Amino acid sequence: MISPQKNEATATPRRAARVGALGLMRRTVIFYVLWLGLAGAGIADLIIGLFAAFAASWTSFLLIPQSPARFSPLASMRLLFRFAGQSFLAGIYTARRAMDLNIAPGFITYHTNLPAGPARNMFTTIECLFPGSMPVEERRDGTLVLHCLDVNRPSASGMARDEALLRRAGGVGTPP
Incomplete structure (x- = not known):
């Protein structure tokens, strides 16, 4: 039987990873919408924009770490x-x-x-x-x-x- 201490210890990193992944996806969507608003929605814009949005999100995570605050x-x-x-x-x-x-x-x-x-x-x-x-x-x-x-x-x-x-x-x- 798994002790509660071990279960909590493994749940916290999993939860943090899930919250981090959701934050990264959220930022990527925001940057992607911004990209499409600026560049347009042509086929090339859709593909390049996805890479640009992910790069911007990744960079923003390195420069501005996610906080536990919630956006309203x-x-x-x-x-x-x-x-x-x-x-x-x-x-x-x-x-x-x-x-x-x-x-x-x-x-x-x-x-x-x-x-x-x-x-x-x-x-x-x-x-x-x-x-x-x-x-x-x-x-x-x-x-x-x-x-x-x-x-x-x-x-x-x-x-x-x-x-x-x-x-x-x-x-x-x-x-x-």
Whole structure:
């Protein structure tokens, strides 16, 4: 009879290999769809695209190892719609404020609980695309320094909402 310890030890590497293979297939499909969108769906494109997608997936696995995070399409759509809406409103806001010359530029700080690396980089990239604020410094403790057109505006509450949407969209984990 096999002991539970041996069974668990052999199940974990098998599960990890299965999860890795599924992740590789998922990335390959994403890269393949991207290839077909860019190159077209001719016979040569289908064959070459398959090799290119697999090579891109393999390279991405070497450079960006798979994390246990899960992708949420619904949360990603919410983040996309929030981004588009906020970008539009922020553009109008910035133009209006610039015309009125009623601005109070300065710096604010915001503490994020996102882990350093790709998740925090994605967050600062999203925030710098919104007119009216620009991340200018990232401190080791997770504090971001932002330049804002109006320091009297409640920027931190919007950033907290963006961070929560990014967490749900990318499955980057829960705050500590």
